[in-house]
Amino acid sequence: MISLTDLRKFKSEGRKFSCLTCYDASFAKALQQAEIDTILVGDSLGMTIQGHDSTLPVSVEDMVYHTRAVARSNSYALIMTDLPFMSYATLDDALQHSRQVMQAGAHVVKIEGGAWLVDTVQALTRNGVPVCVHLGLTPQSVHVFGGYKLQARTRHAADQLLADCQAVVEAGAALLLLECVPAALAKEVTERFGVPVIGIGAGVDTDGQVLVIQDMLGLTFGKVARFVRNFMQEQSGEHAIVDAIKAYHAAVLDQTFPAQEHTFQVEL
Numbered sequence: 489m490i491s492l493t494d495l496r497k498f499k500s501e502g503r504k505f506s507c508l509t510c511y512d513a514s515f516a517k518a519l520q521q522a523e524i525d526t527i528l529v530g531d532s533l534g535m536t537i538q539g540h541d542s543t544l545p546v547s548v549e550d551m552v553y554h555t556r557a558v559a560r561s562n563s564y565a566l567i568m569t570d571l572p573f574m575s576y577a578t579l580d581d582a583l584q585h586s587r588q589v590m591q592a593g594a595h596v597v598k599i600e601g602g603a604w605l606v607d608t609v610q611a612l613t614r615n616g617v618p619v620c621v622h623l624g625l626t627p628q629s630v631h632v633f634g635g636y637k638l639q640a641r642t643r644h645a646a647d648q649l650l651a652d653c654q655a656v657v658e659a660g661a662a663l664l665l666l667e668c669v670p671a672a673l674a675k676e677v678t679e680r681f682g683v684p685v686i687g688i689g690a691g692v693d694t695d696g697q698v699l700v701i702q703d704m705l706g707l708t709f710g711k712v713a714r715f716v717r718n719f720m721q722e723q724s725g726e727h728a729i730v731d732a733i734k735a736y737h738a739a740v741l742d743q744t745f746p747a748q749e750h751t752f753q754v755e756l
């Protein structure tokens with residue numbers, strides 16, 4: 489079984505690691521067969537499973553339900569679960585809701601934000617809850633950003649993101665996740681901080697990569713983000729889904745994914 493210690497070891501050895509979202513038992517088993525290193529029970533389930541147009545309607549109860557289904561069916565990957573919108577706005581809420589998702593089977597909780605989460609990260613870590621902080625494009629703040637767009641596009645904004653990373657790492661964050669930021673900035677974060685960094689739309693230099701599983705299986709209807717590669721279209725036969733997931737894992741490890749065309753190159 490993959491642990492945080494393994495992810496730290498992978499980082500120190502330069503061995504990349506794979507992560508995919510997963511919300512149910514069947515895909516949890518497929519991910520185990522493909523030896524995917526980490527699973528994100530993401531609040532993206534608000535869109536992929538529930539049909540909403542954002543992650544905002546997702547509840548803690550939803551996250552507990554899906555975490556249980558995944559944890560029962562995958563004994564290999566490190567399981568990380570999102571605390572959904574406004575469920576960690578106070579320390580009491582963060583502690584109580586982390587208890588619920590950890591007791592459902594999560595090994596790590598993920599929260600979205602920056603330096604303002606320092607007290608939350610400290611309180612959770614002290615209470616035995618490893619925390620991943622998601623920075624850059626944080627979908628729970630889509631209405632603050634005015635849409636899903638590339639973040640930290642200027643040197644000033646990049647320095648702000650670096651300061652946010654520093655604050656949460658000093659507070660005890662076990663992992664960072666960067667979404668939709670320039671590749672050069674993600675490289676800087678990955679090299680500067682000792683904790684493993686997972687990227688999505690953040691270039692090839694982060695320690696790990698994550699995609700929403702529906703996206704990499706070609707099940708996205710409507711606009712597909714630039715950072716997505718469809719691994720299903722290269723497969724055929726009765727094991728096509730597991731083979732596509734295995735191909736994703738291999739491409740992350742040999743760093744052929746993400747390629748230039750999946751990456752945001754901005755001079756900072």
Ligand code: KIV
Nearest residue numbers: 509530531532688698
């Ligand atoms: O909820 C989710 O799937 C996520 C990924 C987009 C990283 O947070």
